[in-house]
Amino acid sequence: CRVRHYKFNVVMRNTSRLCSTKSIVTVNGRFPGPTLTAREGDTVLVKVVNHVKYNVSIHWHGIRQLRTGWADGPAYITQCPIQPSQSYVYNFTITGQRGTLLWHAHILWLRATVHGALVILPKRGVPYPFPKPHSEVVVILAEWWKSDTEAVINEALKSAGFTLSVQRGKTYLLRLINAALNEELFFKIAGHKLTVVEVDATYVKPFKIDTIVIAPGQTTNVIVSADQNSGKYALSASPFMDAPITVDNVTATATLHYSGTLSSSPTTFATPPPKNATAIANNFIDSLKSLNSKKYPAQVPIKVDHSLLFAVGLGVNPCPSCKAGNGSRVVASVNNVTFVMPTTALLQAHIFKIKGVFTTDFPGNPPNPFNYTGAAPTNLSTKNGTKVYRLAYNDTVQVVLQDTGIIAPENHPVHLHGFNFFAVGKGLGNYNAKNDPKKFNLVDPVERNTIGVPSGGWIAIRFRGDNPGVWFLHCHLEVHTTWGLKMAFLVDNGKGPKESVLPPPKDLPKC
Numbered sequence: 001c002r003v004r005h006y007k008f009n010v011v012m013r014n015t016s017r018l019c020s021t022k023s024i025v026t027v028n029g030r031f032p033g034p035t036l037t038a039r040e041g042d043t044v045l046v047k048v049v050n051h052v053k054y055n056v057s058i059h060w061h062g063i064r065q066l067r068t069g070w071a072d073g074p075a076y077i078t079q080c081p082i083q084p085s086q087s088y089v090y091n092f093t094i095t096g097q098r099g100t101l102l103w104h105a106h107i108l109w110l111r112a113t114v115h116g117a118l119v120i121l122p123k124r125g126v127p128y129p130f131p132k133p134h135s136e137v138v139v140i141l142a143e144w145w146k147s148d149t150e151a152v153i154n155e156a157l158k159s160a161g162f163t164l165s166v167q168r169g170k171t172y173l174l175r176l177i178n179a180a181l182n183e184e185l186f187f188k189i190a191g192h193k194l195t196v197v198e199v200d201a202t203y204v205k206p207f208k209i210d211t212i213v214i215a216p217g218q219t220t221n222v223i224v225s226a227d228q229n230s231g232k233y234a235l236s237a238s239p240f241m242d243a244p245i246t247v248d249n250v251t252a253t254a255t256l257h258y259s260g261t262l263s264s265s266p267t268t269f270a271t272p273p274p275k276n277a278t279a280i281a282n283n284f285i286d287s288l289k290s291l292n293s294k295k296y297p298a299q300v301p302i303k304v305d306h307s308l309l310f311a312v313g314l315g316v317n318p319c320p321s322c323k324a325g326n327g328s329r330v331v332a333s334v335n336n337v338t339f340v341m342p343t344t345a346l347l348q349a350h351i352f353k354i355k356g357v358f359t360t361d362f363p364g365n366p367p368n369p370f371n372y373t374g375a376a377p378t379n380l381s382t383k384n385g386t387k388v389y390r391l392a393y394n395d396t397v398q399v400v401l402q403d404t405g406i407i408a409p410e411n412h413p414v415h416l417h418g419f420n421f422f423a424v425g426k427g428l429g430n431y432n433a434k435n436d437p438k439k440f441n442l443v444d445p446v447e448r449n450t451i452g453v454p455s456g457g458w459i460a461i462r463f464r465g466d467n468p469g470v471w472f473l474h475c476h477l478e479v480h481t482t483w484g485l486k487m488a489f490l491v492d493n494g495k496g497p498k499e500s501v502l503p504p505p506k507d508l509p510k511c
C-alpha cells in the first residue's frame, strides 16, 4: 500500500463544448476533471485549493470513509465548505473496495462541471474475478449546460475525444460513470453486447445485455468483445424517463473503431430505447446480483435492528412570500420532512457537542399513512427541519424507500454516504410489510451506493451501521436534493478502540 498525493486547484476556465463557450468552475482547468487512480488499501491525500469566488467542497462518491467522515465532503453535513482562497486536504484510506467510482463537488450545483473519475485497482497481484481485458477506458457521461435551464447530455462520451480504437478479437473494459445532474441514461453500443461485471465498485455475477441503465452517481463496468469483422459502431447514451429539464436526444459522439477500418466507412448506429422504456431498464436492474463468491461474499444483514419506511417524493410547503404558487411552493421530502441545510456541519456539531444544530427525531415511518399509489392525499404539506435518524454503532438497518408519486411519480436515484447497501427487494405500488419481505433476496442481492426507487413503487435496502459519523442520504437528481429530498443518519461511536470517528484534521474548514 502506498500514499498517493493529488492537488486539485479549483479554477475558472473558458471551456467550449457543442458549439458554446462559457467560463466554468473546473479542477485544474479540466472538464471533466482529472482521473484519480489508486489501489485498494492505499491512502489518498488530495489537497484542494479554492481559487474561485464560490465556496467549494469535494465528495468521493462511494468511498466508504471508514471513521474518516471529515473527508467525505458534503458541505454542511461533514464539513464546512472551503472558502475562497482557502484549502483543505482530504485524507482517506480505501478499505475493502475496488472498482470505478466518481468524485464531484458537493455544494449547490457545482458538480455540473466539477467532477471526475475515481479508479480503484485491486491490490497488487490480486486479479479481477473475470478474464483480464486487453485495455481499460473511462467513459464519463455528463451534461453540458448551454444556459442555466437547458442541459445537453453527451458532452459525455468523452474520455478520448472520443474514438475508441479496438482490435478484432480483443476485449475492453469500459468504466462507465454517470456524472449528470438530473439525467438517468440508457447506454448501448451498436452491434455489441455488454458483459456487466461491476456496479458502484462491487463485483456482480457477470451477464450479457444489450442496454444498461445508469443513474446520476452510479457507475458500471462492462466488458466489450470486439467480435465484429470491422467497421465503426456508435456508442449511445439517451435519457430514461422524463426530466424536468429540456434535453437533446442522443448525439452519438463516440464510436468503436476497428483497426483496419477506413475512416470514410459508415458508422453503424444503435436505435436508442424510447425514453419511457421501463421494461428495458428493469431487465438490466433485475439481472444485477452480487458476485457472492468465496473471496467476495455478500454480507447481507439477516437480522434487522431498525426497520424503517421512508416515503420519498415531492410535496408542497407553505410559502407566504411566493407569488407564483398561491402562497406555496414545490418541495421534496423524506417522511414529510423537508431537510433544511444547517449553517454548521452536522459532523462537527455531533463530535464537538454543539447544541441547536440538528434534532434526532427523524421519523422512522411516514407521519400520515396513506395510499401512495391511490388518490393523492389531501394534506401534501411537509415540515421543515434538520433532523437525523440515530443509530448505535453496528446496528443493522432496513430502509424501504417508497415513492409517494405525489405531483408526479418519478424514479429517484437515492444515494447513501458512508456505506454500501444491499438491495434486497423491490416492487410496484405500496410496500406490504407482511408479505413483501418473504420474497426478499438475502443471498446475493446487488450491493451499491446509489439506487433507483422505482416510479410509483418501492425498494428495500439493508446495511450495517459499522461506520461512525454523520452520513447523508439524498436523491442524486440535483433538482430534488435542492428541493429537500435528503436526510442524514447519525451513527454513534462504539466502545472498541477502532469504533469511533478519528480526530478531525487541523485544517478542517470553519463555517
Ligand code: C2O
Residues within 6 Å of the ligand: 059, 061, 074, 104, 106, 217, 415, 417, 472, 474, 476
Ligand atoms: Cu454523489 Cu451526496 O453525492
